[in-house]
Amino acid sequence: MRVVVAMSGGVDSAVAAARMVDAGHEVVGVHLALSQNAATLRESARGCCTIEDAGDARRVADVLGIPFYVWDLAARFREEVVEDFLSEYAAGRTPNPCVRCNERIKFAALLDKAVALGFDAVATGHYAQVVERPEGRRELHRAVDPRKDQSYVLGVLDEGQLSRSFFPLGDTTKPQIREEAQARGFYVASKPDSHDICFIPDGDTRGFLSGSLGEQPGDLVDTEGRVVGSHSGAYGFTVGQRRGLGLDRGALDGEPRFVVGVEARTNTVVIGTRDLLGVDAIVGGHARWCGPAPDGVAKVGAQLRAHGEEYPATAWADGDTVHVRLAERARGVAPGQSVVLYAGTRVIGSATIHKAFAAPASP
Structure with a gap:
């Protein structure tokens, strides 16, 4: 297959690219230029997408002997992710920009462009697994490393996007990835991970909002x-x-x-x-299903934060609206967050939380 690997300049995407090459695919590395004012050097270990990161990705591509390009998606990132982030906070909601970036940039803008150019799929360094069933249907599952599992932020992928996605790191722990990168001679083997929100490198979300919204x-x-x-x-x-x-x-x-x-x-x-703060009833919209939507009321696991616990729950869909009832109360559930539903390790789908409340006790 012809595959575009999104190469951020970090160790995870470097090993993802190497594994896709090892698997025999025709691989092209692509670095996404997402900042309209990318600094020459990283300001901290929090941010990403700088000119320095693009250089790190290029060096890995050179080691692998694969073509490498930089695709400028800064304007679309600003509109689809940053402006959405600001408008959601201005409306009193709490968005997850990583979820939005995966939905609208990495598995929409990037994937669409890749397919238009004749590629078959996109691969990233996310920690998640794709399991292909005998009938050919592909499922999204949790990574084997629970500390690094990123299936939550991928819960917005629909079945069509999932059919063209590879996550080569899902069966490996982060220490093993660093060891593999070192063995392959990658300069980025010991590079620190980026953290938090990539377009707020200093981590001061309130300061960013104040500077933008006044x-x-x-x-x-x-x-x-x-x-x-x-x-x-x-x-x-x-x-x-x-x-x-x-x-x-x-x-x-x-x-x-x-x-x-x-x-x-x-x-x-x-x-x-x-x-x-305790709530056990959630109503969400913007339903996204990684496969078939639940048929009737289904027993599920519900995760409310990227690295939060999974709550036993029941869920049912009513068109684009998703209803979730938790078996126990959760605290700090804010409108704008995502609720991601699981069946064991399989991701069923997700919704954006519109409201959360304590359900009246049954008579």
Whole structure:
């Protein structure tokens, strides 16, 4: 097969490219230029997609003897991921930009361009597994290394995208990948991993939002509507947050307070006690299925964060709406996050959370 390997300049995509070559595919390495102002050197271990990263990817391609190109997707990344990130926070929601990037850039823009150029598939360095069934259907599964498993952020792939995707690292642990890279003579074998949000290399999400959206002073209120503090922008808060609330604790009863709601329309942040955070009912939209959608009510595992725990649950679909009932309550579930559904290690699909609440007790 003719395969494009997305090469970020890190160790994972380097080994992914090498394994696709070893498997006998005709491989071309592609580095995605996603920043419109890429720095010459990395500012920290958090970011990626710099000119230096492109150079690291090119050196690996040279070692492997494969063609290498840089594809400029910066404008589309800005529109589809960064602007979406800002608009979601401005609306009082908490998005996951890695999920959005996989959906709209790596397995839409990149894959579409690759197919248009005559390639058969795209491979990446994500830690996940594709299992091909005897009837030819492909399934997305968790990686064998639970600490590195990235199936959650891939839960937005539909069946057609999955049929053209390879994840060569899913059967290997991260230490083994570094050892393999060292044995292959890759310069990036000991390169630090990037962390958090790639377009916020300093990790200061609130600072990034403030610089982009401007200060918008508003009130912190309790669940009775009493003003207990102030803020410089409701977009800087998310459900479940405890730190950085700026409360006058002398005016409280000493019990910790958390964000329990963000009301963008009134620019108000609602705080409350820990017990108000527990939810067991989730309604989501923008359903994405990695295979057939659930038929009726299905027993599933539900994961609510990229590296969060999996909750036993039941789920059913109603068109583009997905309903999930957790067997136990979860805390800090915010609109805008993704809920990803599993059957064992298999990813069933995902939805974007619209609301989460404590379901009324059965009579």
